[in-house]
Amino acid sequence: MYYRCTACQQTWYYPIDRCVFCHQPVTRVTPEKFTIRALTEVQIPSREHQKVPYTVLLLEDEHGQTHTRKTFQSYRVGETIEDTTAAASQRTVIATKIRYSLDEAADRLFRLMGPLSIENKSKIAILSSCTDSDPALLVLLVDHLLKNGAQTDNITIGERFADDKAITKAKKILAGHPLLSELELVNFSDEAHETIPFRRSLFDIPKRLIGSDLLITLTPLALQTAKENALISSHLAGVFPGQRGSNLQKIAELPFDNPILPKLLCLIDARVAAISDDQDNDRTQRTQLLFLGRDFKAMDKCMCKLFDVPEHTLLANSQYQLAGEEFDVIQSPV
Amino acid sequence: MYITGLSVSKFGQTSLTLPEMMFSAIEGALKDAALEIKDIEAIYVSNNLSASSNNQCHLGAVLAGYFPGLHLPIFSLEAACGGGGVAVHQACISLKHYQRVLVVGGEKMSVSPDMLYFVAGDADREFDQREGLVFPAAGALAASTYMQKYGATMHDFALVSYKNHQNGNLNPNAHFFGKDVTMEMIENSKVICSPLRLFDCSANTDGAAAMVMERGKRTHRSIQIIGSAFATNHINFAQDRDPTDRKEVQKAASDAFRQANLTPKDIQVAEIHDGFTPVELIMLENLSFCGRGEAVKWIREGRTSRTGSLPVNPSGGLKACGHPVGATGIRQVAEIATQLRGEAGARQVANAQTGLAYNFGSLVGSAIVHILRK
Numbered sequence A: 001m002y003y004r005c006t007a008c009q010q011t012w013y014y015p016i017d018r019c020v021f022c023h024q025p026v027t028r029v030t031p032e033k034f035t036i037r038a039l040t041e042v043q044i045p046s047r048e049h050q051k052v053p054y055t056v057l058l059l060e061d062e063h064g065q066t067h068t069r070k071t072f073q074s075y076r077v078g079e080t081i082e083d084t085t086a087a088a089s090q091r092t093v094i095a096t097k098i099r100y101s102l103d104e105a106a107d108r109l110f111r112l113m114g115p116l117s118i119e120n121k122s123k124i125a126i127l128s129s130c131t132d133s134d135p136a137l138l139v140l141l142v143d144h145l146l147k148n149g150a151q152t153d154n155i156t157i158g159e160r161f162a163d164d165k166a167i168t169k170a171k172k173i174l175a176g177h178p179l180l181s182e183l184e185l186v187n188f189s190d191e192a193h194e195t196i197p198f199r200r201s202l203f204d205i206p207k208r209l210i211g212s213d214l215l216i217t218l219t220p221l222a223l224q225t226a227k228e229n230a231l232i233s234s235h236l237a238g239v240f241p242g243q244r245g246s247n248l249q250k251i252a253e254l255p256f257d258n259p260i261l262p263k264l265l266c267l268i269d270a271r272v273a274a275i276s277d278d279q280d281n282d283r284t285q286r287t288q289l290l291f292l293g294r295d296f297k298a299m300d301k302c303m304c305k306l307f308d309v310p311e312h313t314l315l316a317n318s319q320y321q322l323a324g325e326e327f328d329v330i331q332s333p334v
Numbered sequence B: 001m002y003i004t005g006l007s008v009s010k011f012g013q014t015s016l017t018l019p020e021m022m023f024s025a026i027e028g029a030l031k032d033a034a035l036e037i038k039d040i041e042a043i044y045v046s047n048n049l050s051a052s053s054n055n056q057c058h059l060g061a062v063l064a065g066y067f068p069g070l071h072l073p074i075f076s077l078e079a080a081c082g083g084g085g086v087a088v089h090q091a092c093i094s095l096k097h098y099q100r101v102l103v104v105g106g107e108k109m110s111v112s113p114d115m116l117y118f119v120a121g122d123a124d125r126e127f128d129q130r131e132g133l134v135f136p137a138a139g140a141l142a143a144s145t146y147m148q149k150y151g152a153t154m155h156d157f158a159l160v161s162y163k164n165h166q167n168g169n170l171n172p173n174a175h176f177f178g179k180d181v182t183m184e185m186i187e188n189s190k191v192i193c194s195p196l197r198l199f200d201c202s203a204n205t206d207g208a209a210a211m212v213m214e215r216g217k218r219t220h221r222s223i224q225i226i227g228s229a230f231a232t233n234h235i236n237f238a239q240d241r242d243p244t245d246r247k248e249v250q251k252a253a254s255d256a257f258r259q260a261n262l263t264p265k266d267i268q269v270a271e272i273h274d275g276f277t278p279v280e281l282i283m284l285e286n287l288s289f290c291g292r293g294e295a296v297k298w299i300r301e302g303r304t305s306r307t308g309s310l311p312v313n314p315s316g317g318l319k320a321c322g323h324p325v326g327a328t329g330i331r332q333v334a335e336i337a338t339q340l341r342g343e344a345g346a347r348q349v350a351n352a353q354t355g356l357a358y359n360f361g362s363l364v365g366s367a368i369v370h371i372l373r374k
């Protein structure tokens, strides 16, 4: 993505609001079709690019602007690449790098995901936390939903953490942003739950979620040991009370299409990934990555693979396909 | 503006530290100018990698430690591979204020095995570095584009390498001095970033260079700077569509020629930033020495050899001298001054009265052109 002045057509690759010459607003240009003008196969490893050989492409987009991209796939000069892959299946995990703009990265994620089939009556719950998540990403998500036909009245924000402190903080943050201030904030754990039987198990689910059309989880990336991968529980923390132990097992065994939960969409912010191993050694890995997918188990499996963390036994049968990578090499560390 | 003293260290791995190398170059330049440090009013320091590779910033104050009690203004400048050229340019500007200044540049590249990563820091963090565009890869994309557009071949690039190694073999300060590099060695060297081979790339090396610059002419060895221009461009490699069409280079060259009231035809010797062999050809064209695509013919016909119509890189260039990043731009200007003084020894170019030094920061971004007269 880059920025072009509506008056003088000058182009910027760094995010900018107004042309520095004629002070007119700029438009964002999102190229989708690229022709390979030149390429080089790099044989020498360096600290951030240890796996060789890899290829760097010099690409020209449909508007004549050029870009460089790393890839592990083999291409020829003159070939074209399209960056319009919509999520092919429920197991698709879309990944994108954040370059200079979070907007840009979120934009690409949503574009690659394809239409969300939102109608103006669609009830949408967003499970997030202002305590550990970047409100800027929540704003971008809500903006995307509203642009795709969702109504403010039908969007509910669920605070993932049940404590009063988290709720107070969330209220303050939502009130401070025009796009969020009208949204209803709830604490699903406090809400009345209804017990729904499914495959010989009973699930307590907040009444408010029953009949919702879409549940979106927004979480920072936190990977823990093979014994208990935090992701499985963190996606849905706040929906199911006491989601550890056997409850966790129950949730993980839910098929993708189930009558318990609304359709899911998981947005993972991996900019600061918290990773712990079996010996409780914690590390923080800074990446420039965002992930979006429909199946939280597929996403968890993908995270474990990318961040080299042993996966939870409950993920053994899960599968995933990583999308967006043809055009944006996702590597860890990035 | 005149260059009245200069000193270039022996390029190659050394046990000296960066400050020691720089101090030694300063002492050499002062001796060459027959001056004392107390005669100097300000110093301009160029370095690129000390902060990232050795966690030593604030080099002005580091150097001040060698001159206790003087409290000289010492300015640090950084512009990737173009820092040396920028330091000379800034020193030129400063001579409206000072009578006599010193420029020094140095780089200690044998300090870390991670130099490819640190040097990559001279390119854009997101658009280039994270896309794996290490410097030879950027050179390779420029090479590929140039080959497609103008029919240049790897053999043409090998001719550039061979010419510069022939010259460097005569330059006692060059990294490759005394090393007989053959066409066979060049063309059989391993591919680093296709299509570029090892011998298409300049070598990391340790080195320092310094010059005394004065407002007035002092001796017959003083060499006049008649053009000094610096132009920048955005840092990301791909934004300009064509890596062989460098607007910042064209701007710096036309500004410098206008100041000197000369045209490219008036130049009799040139040092042209050849971080990668195709870059020497691409820049000959961008500096307007010849038309687009014509540099291929020039190298094939030997016009840029030491005895050709425009000797290019008689020092051996970055290719054979090595490229201690922060020192290179100063070394290039010092080489032209040495040639114009007629003191270049075995690599001396015949009858040169005017010369040009072109220094480049990254493969895009900073272009510095100096034109010198005897």
Ligand SMILES: [Zn+2]
Residues within 6 Å of the ligand: A005, A006, A007, A008, A009, A010, A019, A020, A021, A022, A023, A024
């Ligand atoms: Zn404009």
